[in-house]
Amino acid sequence: MILGIESSCDDSSVALIDEGTLEQIYYKKISQEEEHAIFGGVVPELAARLHTKALPALLNDILPNLKDINAIAVTNEPGLSVSLIGGVSMAKALSIALNIPLIAVNHLVGHIYSLFLDREATFPLGVLLVSGGHTMILEANENGEILELASTSDDSFGESFDKVAKMLDLGYPGGAVVQQNALLCEDKDRFKFTVPLLHDKRLEYSFSGLKNQVRVEISKLETITQKDIADICYAFENTACEHILNKLDKVFKLRNFKRFGVVGGASANLNLRKRLETLCQKNECELLLAPLSFCSDNALMIARAGREKYLKKEFISHDKLTINPRVSFKKFELDL
Numbered sequence: 081m082i083l084g085i086e087s088s089c090d091d092s093s094v095a096l097i098d099e100g101t102l103e104q105i106y107y108k109k110i111s112q113e114e115e116h117a118i119f120g121g122v123v124p125e126l127a128a129r130l131h132t133k134a135l136p137a138l139l140n141d142i143l144p145n146l147k148d149i150n151a152i153a154v155t156n157e158p159g160l161s162v163s164l165i166g167g168v169s170m171a172k173a174l175s176i177a178l179n180i181p182l183i184a185v186n187h188l189v190g191h192i193y194s195l196f197l198d199r200e201a202t203f204p205l206g207v208l209l210v211s212g213g214h215t216m217i218l219e220a221n222e223n224g225e226i227l228e229l230a231s232t233s234d235d236s237f238g239e240s241f242d243k244v245a246k247m248l249d250l251g252y253p254g255g256a257v258v259q260q261n262a263l264l265c266e267d268k269d270r271f272k273f274t275v276p277l278l279h280d281k282r283l284e285y286s287f288s289g290l291k292n293q294v295r296v297e298i299s300k301l302e303t304i305t306q307k308d309i310a311d312i313c314y315a316f317e318n319t320a321c322e323h324i325l326n327k328l329d330k331v332f333k334l335r336n337f338k339r340f341g342v343v344g345g346a347s348a349n350l351n352l353r354k355r356l357e358t359l360c361q362k363n364e365c366e367l368l369l370a371p372l373s374f375c376s377d378n379a380l381m382i383a384r385a386g387r388e389k390y391l392k393k394e395f396i397s398h399d400k401l402t403i404n405p406r407v408s409f410k411k412f413e414l415d416l
């Protein structure tokens with residue numbers, strides 16, 4: 081079995097998979113959402129403390145399986161350094177105690193493998209990665225090497241949902257609750273937000289201006305009713321999705337994707353999924369989606385990505401395994 085460990089942000093998670101059949105042997109996630117909600121966002125120091133409590137509790141669950149583990153795959157980048165260190169420390173300790181190899185997994189690559197949890201991966205593949213920390217258009221080539229075609233210059237897609245939710249006092253995280261409220265909107269033309277960088281040729285995302293447009297509209301309201309919330313959430317979500325699709329449209333004109341996947345916590349957004357379905361149909365491209373319950377951070381995707389490195393024997397010694405809060409993929413400039 082391969083053991084996967086994830087602790088890059090505010091979820092502590094452990095998974096065991098059979099490296100031959102990809103069968104899921106064990107999976108559990110302890111989310112810290114409730115603890116961070118009162119602060120309206122992730123508090124790194126609190127996240128670190130909660131990981132030191134949750135990770136050993138998860139390990140306790142799989143004590144009978146330890147003898148069957150052949151390698152330990154752990155997220156070592158990118159993420160909050162104080163969070164990453166929890167999972168990496170546990171992985172190192174286990175690797176030394178059990179004398180089994182370590183595999184370093186990039187969290188974003190892990191998200192890509194959430195598309196292939198129960199089957200072999202198929203590349204090449206275009207990918208939209210939308211999470212709380214990242215918004216990127218990527219391309220994985222035949223060898224699974226990842227190139228970055230576009231990214232955001234400020235906030236990420238998911239983060240903008242979190243910030244809008246905070247402005248409307250809807251709690252944290254904001255993605256699901258903003259989506260729920262948007263579905264209640266009955267006055268779809270009431271708020272009109274400008275789509276960011278609509279006439280800008282660059283392949284780039286930006287969500288901070290849209291967030292400010294929302295802030296201005298909220299400040300004009302004397303009291304905020306349930307109807308105001310629904311109307312604002314709808315207009316915001318629609319504009320954010322339009323921004324994503326506008327740039328993707330350009331990419332699809334230049335890259336002849338046969339398969340396209342959407343991953344990351346915010347890929348659970350139904351408005352976005354619907355638009356991507358239309359885009360892929362128009363371009364005769366197969367759309368790959370991760371199961372809804374594995375869109376957000378989880379150790380199963382880390383074990384799954386680790387399994388690819390296991391087959392290639394890409395191990396790392398415990399003294400070489402470091403954490404990297406930020407990482408970047410090789411840039412691939414499209415000729416626009």
Ligand code: KG4
Nearest residue numbers: 211212213238253254255345346349376377
């Ligand atoms: O991938 P993830 O679990 O954590 C990171 O690696 O960042 O993504 C979490 C992000 C949060 O910002 C959350 O608000 C957003 O995904 N999210 C959504 C939805 N569900 C989760 N954003 C938009 N619509 C959703 N339905």
Ligand code: ZN
Nearest residue numbers: 211345376377
């Ligand atoms: Zn993530």
